[in-house]
Amino acid sequence: xxxxxxxxxxxxxxxxxxxxxxxxxxxxxxxxxxxxxxxxxxxxxxxxxxxxxxxxxxxxxxxxxxxxxxxxxxxxxxxxxxxxxxxxxxxxxxxxxxxxxxxxxxxxxxxxxxxxxxxxxxxxxxxxxxxxxxxxxxxxxxxxxxxxxxxxxxxxxxxxxxxxxxxxxxxxxxxxxxxxxxxxxxxxxxxxxxxxxxxxxxxxxxxxxxxxxxxxxxxxxxxxxxxxxxxxxxxxxxxxxxxxxxxxxxxxxxxxxxxxxxxxxxxxxxxxxxxxxxxxxxxxxxxxxxxxxxxxxxxxxxxxxxxxxxxxxxxxxxxxxxxxxxxxxxxxxxxxxxxxxxxxxxxxxxxxxxxxxxxxxxxxxxxxxxxxxxxxxxxxxxxxxxxxxxxxxxxxxxxxxxxxxx
Ligand SMILES: [Fe+2]
Numbered sequence: 001x002x003x004x005x006x007x008x009x010x011x012x013x014x015x016x017x018x019x020x021x022x023x024x025x026x027x028x029x030x031x032x033x034x035x036x037x038x039x040x041x042x043x044x045x046x047x048x049x050x051x052x053x054x055x056x057x058x059x060x061x062x063x064x065x066x067x068x069x070x071x072x073x074x075x076x077x078x079x080x081x082x083x084x085x086x087x088x089x090x091x092x093x094x095x096x097x098x099x100x101x102x103x104x105x106x107x108x109x110x111x112x113x114x115x116x117x118x119x120x121x122x123x124x125x126x127x128x129x130x131x132x133x134x135x136x137x138x139x140x141x142x143x144x145x146x147x148x149x150x151x152x153x154x155x156x157x158x159x160x161x162x163x164x165x166x167x168x169x170x171x172x173x174x175x176x177x178x179x180x181x182x183x184x185x186x187x188x189x190x191x192x193x194x195x196x197x198x199x200x201x202x203x204x205x206x207x208x209x210x211x212x213x214x215x216x217x218x219x220x221x222x223x224x225x226x227x228x229x230x231x232x233x234x235x236x237x238x239x240x241x242x243x244x245x246x247x248x249x250x251x252x253x254x255x256x257x258x259x260x261x262x263x264x265x266x267x268x269x270x271x272x273x274x275x276x277x278x279x280x281x282x283x284x285x286x287x288x289x290x291x292x293x294x295x296x297x298x299x300x301x302x303x304x305x306x307x308x309x310x311x312x313x314x315x316x317x318x319x320x321x322x323x324x325x326x327x328x329x330x331x332x333x334x335x336x337x338x339x340x341x342x343x344x345x346x347x348x349x350x351x352x353x354x355x356x357x358x359x360x361x362x363x364x365x366x367x368x369x370x371x372x373x374x375x376x377x378x379x380x381x382x383x384x385x386x387x388x389x390x391x392x393x394x395x396x397x398x399x400x401x402x403x404x405x406x
Contacts, residue, residue, distance in 0.1 A: 028233075028274055030159075030170060030192045036263060039160060039198040042071055043078030046111055049156045049193060054082040055109035057100065057124040059089070062116045062162055065204050071115060071160070083107035088116065091177045091292055091299075092123040094137045101130045112157045114192075117213070118166025118299070121159045122174035125190040128154040137176045142186040142383050150187025159192040162201045164252070164265035165213025165300055167220055167273015169195035175289070175299075182293040184383050199259065199266040207253050211356035212300030214249040214265060217241065218349075219303040220272035222311070223281035225325060226318040227387040234278035237271040243328040244268035246352065253356045282388035284310045287401060289382055290375035295367045304358045305365070309404040310388075311346045313397060315339075318389040322346070362406050372402045 033041060046054055054075055058068050063086050072082050085100045104112070104127060114124035126137050132152045140149055159169035168174070172191045176183045205213070218241075225238040245268045251261035287310070288302035315322065322342035326333055329348050333341040350360070359365055376398045379385065385393040 027188075027278070028170075030195050032170070032195045032197065032270070034195075034197040034267070034270070036200050036259065037198060038196060039067075039070070039201060040074055042113065042158060042160065042196060043074040043076070043080060045158055045194055045196065046075060046080045046113070047078045049111060049158075051080055051111035051156065053107065053109045054080050054111050054113050055104045055107060055127075056082050056084045056113045056115060057088060057127060058084065058086050058115045058120055060086050062120070065162075067115050067160075067162065067201060071113065082113075083109055088120045088123045090119050091175075091182075091296075092119050094176060094178045094183075097123055097126050097130060097137050097176060100127045104131055110155060112155060113160065114157060115160045115162065117161065117163040118168040118175075121161065121166065121168035121192070122176065124157055124159065125168075125174040125192075126176055126185055128157055129185070129187075129190060131155060137183055137185060138178050140185045140187070141178075141183040143184065143381065150185075150189050152189060154189050156193040158194045158196055160196045160198065160201065161266070161269070163205050163209060163213040164199075164202050164262070164269035165216040167217065167269050167276065169197060170270055170273040171277040173277075177293060180293050182289045182378075186383075195270070197266055197270055199263040202262050202266060203257055203259065205256070207256060208357065210256065210265075211249070211253050211358055212298050212304060213269070214245060214252065214300075214356070215304035215307070215353065215358060216300035217265070217269040217272045218245045218249070218352075219284050219307050220276040220281060221245065221268070222307070222325060223284055223388075224272070224275035224279040226314060226321050226389050227279040227282060228389055228391075229279040229387055231278045234275040237275040239324065239328050241268040241271040241275065242325050243330070244271070246329045246348075249352065250355050280387040281384045282310070283314070283379075283385055283390070283393065283398075283401065285384035286379045286382035286388070286393070287375070287398065289384065290378040291362070291367065293378070294371055294375050295365070297365055297367070301358065301365065304353050305360070305362055305405050306401065308346050308350045308353070309401045311349065312404070313401050314388065314390045315342050315346070316390070362402070367406070369406060372399065372406065375402065
């Protein structure tokens with residue numbers, strides 16, 4: 001008699017799974033071009049997409065590094081003209097997007113090329129959306145409308161990341177600031193047409209930013225792996241990313257020109273993005289979005305500080321998965337029970353934070369105790385909290401993790 005084989009689509013160690021049908025969506029677009037020096041293909045790829053006038057979205061820091069003029073040179077060689085919009089700020093504002101949309105239209109552009117970190121790539125996605133569908137970014141906030149609100153096919157986008165962290169080049173999501181609110185804009189058409197990932201561009205990324213972005217990538221990989229959504233393919237990406245980050249982030253931080261560490265971090269960031277694009281994130285991101293909008297903390301820094309504390313809270317439901325991740329870290333778990341092994345994993349995350357100069361407390365970063373009360377409602381309703389393994393997301397839970405991190 002043949003024994004029935006059940007695919008391990010649902011982890012029995014985690015209660016409250018939101019997917020119980022065994023049906024999984026796999027979608028790992030965009031087209032990816034990855035490799036040291038591959039940025040020189042931007043002209044050819046634009047031509048391949050039948051572009052004539054490129055709209056380059058970036059910021060002044062990236063422009064100073066010479067990446068924009070280099071891109072323009074490659075575009076010119078392929079006969080593609082370009083217009084530069086360099087006004088994207090960290091946590092990009094609604095007004096900036098609207099200004100860029102006007103410039104895109106008046107320049108007769110037909111493709112967007114984003115060169116920068118997550119803020120730039122996110123801004124570029126929403127610029128394309130408004131060019132095609134009109135309105136303001138807040139009209140498309142995922143907490144107020146369905147995913148079908150973004151339904152048109154948008155102008156092409158080539159995304160060239162200059163940091164290793166957000167994974168925005170491979171995701172369908174963009175974060176935009178509207179006053180003190182953080183908008184989550186989510187829709188399949190937002191995804192880049194081509195992710196052009198050249199690790200050489202990350203070599204000039206300062207150590208502090210390398211550390212924060214690297215911890216953002218680690219948070220994506222971990223939160224996706226323990227998410228309530230089930231997707232074994234995405235889990236492979238998470239585990240590979242967790243291992244790559246553990247073995248390369250310290251080196252990329254301390255020896256910025258180490259190209260092997262940079263290549264591995266670019267790969268890890270992209271894989272983490274591909275994982276959370278399928279499985280979403282969790283309470284770390286729900287809390288950190290409020291820290292960025294309320295206290296202006298950099299996204300990666302907020303994630304890095306919150307991560308160990310949220311891991312401790314989630315341990316009671318997701319602890320067995322911590323063992324798998326600890327194996328990716330290469331930790332020796334011999335003779336440890338689940339709880340001890342999970343604690344060892346969390347301690348290793350804290351050690352990594354310390355080794356790359358991340359402050360251990362929110363109070364060291366200008367957050368005031370009175371901010372916690374203000375941030376709690378936003379964290380509870382944040383879309384990222386929906387897939388956190390520990391549910392429900394109560395006021396008490398959010399308050400506890402903020403206070404533990406304070
Ligand atoms: Fe993130």
